Amino acid sequence: xxxxxxxxxxxxxxxxxxxxxxxxxxxxxxxxxxxxxxxxxxxxxxxxxxxxxxxxxxxxxxxxxxxxxxxxxxxxxxxxxxxxxxxxxxxxxxxxxxxxxxxxxxxxxxxxxxxxxxxxxxxxxxxxxxxxxxxxxxxxxxxxxxxxxxxxxxxxxxxxxxxxxxxxxxxxxxxxxxxxxxxxxxxxxxxxxxxxxxxxxxxxxxxxxxxxxxxxxxxxxxxxxxxxxxxxxxxxxxxxxxxxxxxxxxxxxxxxxxxxxxxxxxxxxxxxxxxxxxxxxxxxxxxxxxxxxxxxxxxxxxxxxxxxxxxxxxxxxxxxxxxxxxxxxxxxxxxxxxxxxxxxxxxxxxxxxxxxxxxxxxxxxxxxxxxxxxxxxxxxxxxxxxxxxxxxxxxxxxxxxxxxxxxxxxxxxxxxxxxxxxxxxxxxxxxxxxxxxxxxxxxxxxxxxxxxxxxxxxxxxxxxxxxxxxxxxxxxxxxxxxxxxxxxxxxxxxxxxxxxxxxxxxxxxxxxxxxxxxxxxxxxxxxxxxxxxxxxxxxxxxxxxxxxxxxxxxxxxxxxxxxxxxxx
Ligand code: GLC
Ligand code: CA
Numbered sequence: 001x002x003x004x005x006x007x008x009x010x011x012x013x014x015x016x017x018x019x020x021x022x023x024x025x026x027x028x029x030x031x032x033x034x035x036x037x038x039x040x041x042x043x044x045x046x047x048x049x050x051x052x053x054x055x056x057x058x059x060x061x062x063x064x065x066x067x068x069x070x071x072x073x074x075x076x077x078x079x080x081x082x083x084x085x086x087x088x089x090x091x092x093x094x095x096x097x098x099x100x101x102x103x104x105x106x107x108x109x110x111x112x113x114x115x116x117x118x119x120x121x122x123x124x125x126x127x128x129x130x131x132x133x134x135x136x137x138x139x140x141x142x143x144x145x146x147x148x149x150x151x152x153x154x155x156x157x158x159x160x161x162x163x164x165x166x167x168x169x170x171x172x173x174x175x176x177x178x179x180x181x182x183x184x185x186x187x188x189x190x191x192x193x194x195x196x197x198x199x200x201x202x203x204x205x206x207x208x209x210x211x212x213x214x215x216x217x218x219x220x221x222x223x224x225x226x227x228x229x230x231x232x233x234x235x236x237x238x239x240x241x242x243x244x245x246x247x248x249x250x251x252x253x254x255x256x257x258x259x260x261x262x263x264x265x266x267x268x269x270x271x272x273x274x275x276x277x278x279x280x281x282x283x284x285x286x287x288x289x290x291x292x293x294x295x296x297x298x299x300x301x302x303x304x305x306x307x308x309x310x311x312x313x314x315x316x317x318x319x320x321x322x323x324x325x326x327x328x329x330x331x332x333x334x335x336x337x338x339x340x341x342x343x344x345x346x347x348x349x350x351x352x353x354x355x356x357x358x359x360x361x362x363x364x365x366x367x368x369x370x371x372x373x374x375x376x377x378x379x380x381x382x383x384x385x386x387x388x389x390x391x392x393x394x395x396x397x398x399x400x401x402x403x404x405x406x407x408x409x410x411x412x413x414x415x416x417x418x419x420x421x422x423x424x425x426x427x428x429x430x431x432x433x434x435x436x437x438x439x440x441x442x443x444x445x446x447x448x449x450x451x452x453x454x455x456x457x458x459x460x461x462x463x464x465x466x467x468x469x470x471x472x473x474x475x476x477x478x479x480x481x482x483x484x485x486x487x488x489x490x491x492x493x494x495x496x497x498x499x500x501x502x503x504x505x506x507x508x509x510x511x512x513x514x515x516x517x518x519x520x521x522x523x524x525x526x527x528x529x530x531x532x533x534x535x536x537x538x539x540x541x542x543x544x545x546x547x548x549x550x551x552x553x554x555x556x557x558x559x560x561x562x563x564x565x566x567x568x
Pocket of ligand 2: 032033034036037038039040059085
């Protein structure tokens with residue numbers, strides 16, 4: 001197809017992403033085929049029957065590229081290869097074929113804001129002189145101070161500490177500084193450089209040609225920066241969500257959309273057009289730009305993830321986002337958990353107001369208290385998580401699920417320091433425990449082959465699995481329809497049956513702690529009732545298709561969701 005061709009909108013599969021249930025795989029922690037303790041691509045292939053049994057429409061794979069893992073793989077050495085510890089390109093092709101054979105689409109994670117410091121371009125930049133073309137692919141500046149010994153300005157890294165790192169020049173003398181929004185092993189690319197643009201288009205084609213159906217765009221609201229801006233307010237330097245103007249020096253600048261317009265042209269060369277979803281932590285009013293048909297098409301909406309388990313907050317978020325989607329023609333996205341946040345089964349078991357990072361009143365991480373943290377009511381957390389998930393899966397739009405939530409996994413609080421990997425932990429000692437706790441490998445088997453490994457590695461997993469993971473193992477839940485896994489399978493299967501127009505109607509309830517909406521489906525209405533309160537609530541007359549907690553005498557107990565179908 002020539003580059004100018006329009007996508008074939010008559011292709012019924014072109015819009016699959018609008019209502020997809022997408023399951024996020026964190027490859028190094030999903031399944032380990034060769035039992036060396038690190039999840040791998042053949043491991044994913046070996047679990048295709050499991051993925052098919054879930055009833056998902058697509059998988060999104062976090063980065064699988066060669067990487068020193070300074071940031072869990074979001075420090076990419078080579079965008080067009082596979083980390084040898086995870087497999088080969090042939091393994092990747094086999095995985096895509098196996099997933100496609102069961103009707104599951106594949107979304108790859110693309111990381112355009114920064115490369116790793118081991119990327120060929122960065123090594124070339126270090127070996128080249130200040131002002132060279134090789135340095136211009138990144139953001140190098142002379143230092144301040146008499147001898148350039150101070151960073152060019154006071155901007156900080158999102159992971160803590162300064163955002164500038166000084167290099168040694170080729171002759172060994174102290175030299176220029178480079179900019180990194182994240183870890184120092186993640187130098188930011190210069191998106192004013194045409195070569196950078198070209199190279200990412202090549203990468204999009206590389207994976208699209210291999211059958212990848214879509215891309216998740218990491219830090220999509222970064223990329224374009226005004227490095228000359230004098231921004232004195234360091235308190236808001238990483239708070240893009242506070243800015244509705246497009247004038248923040250580092251985040252969500254208007255110019256970024258010209259990049260995605262270029263990408264969209266390339267993605268539309270394919271049939272069906274390749275999908276894309278932006279990770280953009282921006283002001284709610286600005287999300288639509290990322291999700292426009294001329295841009296990426298979809299953007300994550302983290303509003304529900306940030307909300308407490310609270311009827312009023314949920315209702316407000318849902319109404320606002322569906323309204324926005326309707327106004328722009330985009331589809332909504334919903335998500336509670338991913339590899340960056342405390343698992344929702346744990347969040348909802350923490351005192352209200354702990355926030356999505358699980359911070360306590362003193363700003364310190366609750367999880368620092370170790371173990372399955374003392375303050376967490378794990379049973380309540382899981383019960384609420386199932387209620388929230390059942391509500392989410394009934395909403396119009398696409399739902400993003402994170403590996404392990406289908407098992408009801410809790411965040412792992414206690415991880416020995418020598419196993420810690422997240423740079424957030426090391427850069428914010430004693431305050432922020434980081435994101436390793438949601439990245440502990442999945443327990444596949446309850447009976448460990450050796451050591452404490454539940455189906456992962458013969459000597460244990462790269463992030464150790466705690467003994468209590470045993471009770472969550474796939475082997476324990478697999479045959480039990482009453483398990484959390486059984487609930488996910490049932491809900492996802494029903495979700496397909498109940499697909500209907502992207503519309504919902506709120507129905508009144510006497511109780512402000514209860515949310516009730518309905519959606520038109522084939523020959524009837526699909527009612528969804530979530531009880532956020534403490535007293536049982538009545539359900540509409542009809543067939544109860546699903547309930548996260550069994551109704552008693554026709555009433556739905558606290559912290560539960562039911563789906564009820566009523567006939568026309
Ligand atoms: C995104 C990723 C996160 C990573 C960061 C830098 O926010 O989700 O895991 O650390 O980008 O690439
Ligand atoms: Ca392995």
